[in-house]
Amino acid sequence: MKPYIEMTKDELEQEISALRREYKKYQAMDLHLDMSRGKPCKEQLDISMGMMDALNSEADLTCEDGTDCRNYGVLTGIDEAKVLIGDMMENNPDNIIIYGNSSLNVMYDTIARAYTHGIMGNTPWCKLDKVKFLCPVPGYDRHFGITGYFGIEMIPVPMSPEGPDMDMVEKLVAEDEAIKGIWCVPKYSNPQGYSYSDDTVRRFARLTPSAKDFRIFWDNAYCIHHLYDDKQDYLLEILRACEEAGNPDMVYKFCSTSKVTFPGSGLAALGSSKRNLDYIKSVITIQTIGPDKLNQLRHVRYFKDINGMKNHMKKHAAILRPKFELVQKRLTEELGGLGIGEWSNPVGGYFVSFNTLGGCAKTVVGMCKDAGVTMTGAGATYPYKKDPQDSNIRIAPTFPPIDELAKALDVFVLCVKLASVQKMLEEDVTIAEQS
């Protein structure tokens, strides 16, 4: 098909009529489809059912150091869970705290603690006039939700396939003492599926922040979440990179098994320097007696070791690969060459990032909704839910069954076309007329 941008007004008018007719057909179907959240699908949950047998009433629920996992105690996690999660996050097990089921909650707590008490002797953020965070965009809405809730000013930093714009990051953190952190999803980023290059990671490690309590919030949510055996992104390990650069305390690493075993019933963890962890331990001992050790033991007994976990991830990949491939296929077939959209093509993670023509994202998401297809809200990938271009849409293809995904994609591409042509007609800017 001719790129829309090359069409005459008449051709666009014809196209929009055809698109509207098709849209009405979908509206009549009473669809209820959802591509909004990064949720595993039923088949993915099924592959972890063995977890439910990993412990039973005949099992010895004692861990390696002799601790009875059924009782109180062990603030930072049992040793064997630290080894397993350490291998998952490429972290020395001594530099880990195992938490409850939610890495989001760990991040919230980390911000909340800095807000109420400060980081290692620095002024509590609640006592400062202004606290700012750098937010690579588009990014993860729930990150922005936390910093927004604490009144932290969020400064967008553009993302590229190599990671955040490091010139900007370096300059801002060096200049502005109010900048206390940056949100990162460094591998298979949410929503693009980009992985930071080695150079980007090294530049992070070498940052010279003005604020002593500046921390990199390194949410490695998709560290082992590959789609392919033979095409995988590789991420330089940031904690070691920071150590080598003489900034050992500059990073908090977060991860969880939410998308490895059962979301909501997994293990979350924080990896950091000994100094950071010692400080955090001194606080969490006030907060809780300790996380659920039986669930830690359940994970360890089920996976045995990181190889068990990696094999398990291959089963996830086998389920997700066709879905991601379908997204690429349908977007390419329907939108390729039309000049009205660009999208990422990740080899891991949970999302595809789609950029419409400027000013079309909200319209597209609204049209999808009116045709029964729920997408992540337009703007959600930006701080304050404000996408200045109104162009980014996050596609989450994991949850729907593949036939529903196909139908949802049909609706999506149709809505992209419809919104784009409508926009072009409204703005009356076609190549044909401009020339």
Added chain:
Amino acid sequence: MKPYIEMTKDELEQEISALRREYKKYQAMDLHLDMSRGKPCKEQLDISMGMMDALNSEADLTCEDGTDCRNYGVLTGIDEAKVLIGDMMENNPDNIIIYGNSSLNVMYDTIARAYTHGIMGNTPWCKLDKVKFLCPVPGYDRHFGITGYFGIEMIPVPMSPEGPDMDMVEKLVAEDEAIKGIWCVPKYSNPQGYSYSDDTVRRFARLTPSAKDFRIFWDNAYCIHHLYDDKQDYLLEILRACEEAGNPDMVYKFCSTSKVTFPGSGLAALGSSKRNLDYIKSVITIQTIGPDKLNQLRHVRYFKDINGMKNHMKKHAAILRPKFELVQKRLTEELGGLGIGEWSNPVGGYFVSFNTLGGCAKTVVGMCKDAGVTMTGAGATYPYKKDPQDSNIRIAPTFPPIDELAKALDVFVLCVKLASVQKMLEEDVTIAEQS
């Protein structure tokens, strides 16, 4: 034996020599005994092993409303868990949030949220010059740990077998707007095992606090933790009492199954008014995607309903009853009538509270330690760890096997005697000489 207080100096000198000889014998035994924490013992953990079979890989992990408990979602807990925990805490299931594994963490979060953002539109506590809490004493050290950590001034309020001194509570909360809360363990209190009288609960419900954001922190940790079938304390339900008194939003109720099933792997919950809960939900949706629903389902499938839970608690009682009875027996046999100690005799909960002669508690705990018996630190039951009388010691008899408990009690009573006689000789105040 003659009460120590009636002995002459000579008699006391003879007594202390005999006690010292005995103490040395215990010191030579190289004991390692622990009466310090409210931990269930191994036999108690064993009775919950069926929990480990409540879910397995063949089980349908869908809850009653059709939610797949293996996936993300359900912020405030699955319905059937709310019914079970609602029955446990005598709370309408609609007025409950089910959390993770730690009620302490729920209390910490509740304070932290008030500190960072205030309660329902009131000024965040971090923005106030002064925030104060009332602390019935002796009380639970971890409560005081939380308020202490947030720099909240703690005002001790004396406890009686009826509950806190309500004249004092009523006066202080009415007069002082800085008083934002009070810590309560209303049933089988920690450490005395007292349960608040109906009159006390009604007076709580009718409080007229100066602070609009005053809340009663009602930690009903031992709500179903009876020692006897036929001797049980009854506690008036505070949420209804507050509603009836026109103060529906004044209380946060906390509970957990930590001492019902497995400590660290149980369910914690918050019960409160709809208005309080709506506000809290608006925050926790930022904090987490939700707690572990599989563990909720595990509890529900295991217990079926509150009757299952109550039957289960009878098994705990059967294990704990002999231990509590041994405490009473040994204290009475060894210290009864000596005039050097008083203690509580609860019919539920996890502790016995012991008061030495003034100025002896630290000495007793130190002597116990030197003879290989760990007690809760003297002073721990008071804010800032400062017992003004240096007299209260918490006895936690649940964890040690009964033969070890017996030995630990031998050491304890010996140390109480030794410290008391030593004190009396130091102060040179005996009845004999006074008269």
